[in-house]
Amino acid sequence: MGGQKKTIGFTLNGRRVAADIGVHQNLTEVLQEEFGLFGARESCGQGLCGCCTVLVNGIAVTSCLSLAAFADGADITTIEGIADGETLSAEQDAFIETGALQCGYCTPGFILMTKQLLDENPDPDDDAIMHYLSGNLCRCGAYPEILKAVKLAAQKRKAG
């Protein structure tokens, strides 16, 4: 609110940044308002849909439930930061090639979770994929295509 402010510094998509934030603000808000990054977006507001997923120190978190103040000193990666310049990541390419999105609102969350999954398990079977991504929801119901996308991303990473 008008209330307490705090200055935090962190690494955002590989760049050192600082921001004056309200101590009550969550990370989704700060990414949107201070840095114009709208890839992580609030939908359910309860950490259930995964639309607000970002990577904090390499771990996927629901940014709508994360106080921005705790990002002080952290290394944060958002969907905007996973491409290498103009070259999309294997996961991004795979989602596009398989048509694994309709409205796209949930897609950044799915892609970041896919990246984390494939970092941990380069060759997941269907059950492992579904289990890992079960905390992300897609209202357009693109689950069959998302399953294909994750498998294609795994192939691309191996080939790449």
Place this chain on the structure above:
Amino acid sequence: MPGVHHVITGEDVKKVLPEPYYGPAFHDQPILALDKVRHFGEPVAVVLATDPHIAETAAQRIVVDYEELPAVFDEVEALTSDVIVHEELKPAGTFADLKHLAGKRDTNIALDYHLRHGDADKAFADAEHVFEHTFRTQQTMHTPFEPMVALADVRNDHATVYSSTQGPSFVRFELARLLGWPESNVRIKTAHLGGGFGAKVYVKVEALAMALSLIAHRPVRVALTMEEQFYTITKHPSTFRIQSAVDKDGKVIGRKCEVWWNGGAYADIGPRVTQKSGFTAAGPYDIDNVAIDSYALYTNRPPAGALRGFGIPQLVWAYESHTDIIARELGIDPIAFRKQNILRNGRPQAVGTIVKDGEFEAVLDGVAERMNWNRPFDKGSGTKLRGRGVGLGFKASISPTTSSAIVSVNADGSCIVYCSTVDMGQESDTAMAQIASEVLDIPIEKIRVVNPDTDVTPYDMSTLGSRSTFHMGHAVRLAAGDARDKLHAMAEEVGMPEGSNAPLPELFIRKFGMRAGAIVGSANYIPEFSPPNYDTGQSTNATPFWMIGATGAEVEVDTETGQLTILRLVNVCDIGTPINPIVVETQISGAAVMQLGFTLTENMVIENGQLTNPSLADYKIPGFFDMPDTMENGYIDAVQENGPFGAKGAGESGTFGVSPAIANAIDDAVGVRISEMPITAEAVFRALREKQGKPLEEN
């Protein structure tokens, strides 16, 4: 409180907008509640603050004194209840067939629709068998993941609203009416939406944002939370009593349908649901004698409107469950029984319109083939029993509606398409670009489809009801054709030989001496239509096309728990000739997944007049583990003769058959009939215990 600018109630809105009521069918919905709150969750006051956290904290300090009034929540009770939701009915005048309701008092009936085809009473008197069943559906919500949002900036007699709307042209019309301004003083801009599914049609938060900006003299942003969406718009709960008269050979000779639609406290587009869905209530069958009575009712629930199918999934749930029960009781194979009675091209549908390009039988066959219907089926054993079932549904297009488009060819040979169709994941931008590309022979990479902006993109009725591919597809096709004709004329004028394939940039340079100028084509499209007779509901041309979808389900029921596993779900549709086959398949698939949620888990639970579960924590939409073990989606080879490149709508057809296919499969597996959605494990278990003569106590 520091940071708070205004606290605004309905009375404050009335000071700047003397008649602050909106709605597409009735002007019944106040921008903020006036005099009476009609449903839980209805907005009564607004805090404007510089920061949403301040606004939220301040809003929690508002104390409202309510005088408690009696309420009605059930659609059947609403028909005869002493509780009257609206003292007086105020039709918007937009729809000619609602005008007779103007000023009507002491009723909750927002619309009654009646259809009479042949002589149903005589058919029932002549029948060998008569069947009667009642089915119900629950209240559900679209839950688009991008919650509704509008930012309004009203100043100097001009309103600009950035909105997550599916219907920018209608929002412009309605805000201009509320303000008493010409439509040219109201500008609605939108972009790609994070889902819509019918939640974002007509006016949602835009009138409130506009009124607040008018009061505050500065831009105002209204962004709903997921919870608030549950109070904004929902899917109609319904009760459907259906009766059939069947002759000794298994031919359905008569059908009577009574449908009660629970429209909630404000009509929204519910009256259209009642009528447009109403006339297909007897199902995709060739029945000579049909009587339909369909009622849109006001109740004290949140408003109900359009949700992916405009009421059709509620109807198919009932008529395909009913049809299946008849087949089983007569000992006829459910597919064979349907085929014996199915509607075919050249025959009149109950509304009196001759069916054309409606491949009902091919769609049903498509499901049966993929399910190997004629091969033996493993029915399971012990406590895990298996069954299979089908459901076939259809829908008429909302008609008559208009789409307009502008296609501009630039001097470098690239092209811009201006249309107000809103892309919310159905890939309409892709379809429109493909159509312009095909007509103009310009590569798709050089075509841009502009985001809707009512100052720039011309009128469109709305992005709803799977109407865009057909209606806007035609408008873009015609506008591109207009531009192509002008390019040909220009080529002739500058002396290029007929049929010349000179590149477009060369043509512009020849004409204008440099890379300059633009060739602009435009078109309006409205299909032919005959309005229905009020007394009989009959129309010789009720729809420009029929959408058809069927689903086959294989399920396994755990008889110890009622737990249901969907082993297989097959969805086949008639979508004409697809403009983009991949997009069409994902639309069918996504529609079926959404309907799976409405069938199995989604339910707005109301206790003591309050909604208990307005969040994704307690309102369960499908996730990865709710997917069927296998799912197949497809469409049959078909051509919609009057459609753009043979196409017709495809966004809703995948929803139609899902719910009854599952209920029919459960009946096939364990011999119990579920007649009310959602089909939970508890519902199945209760039905199993009932069948065993050991019913469980009610909650």
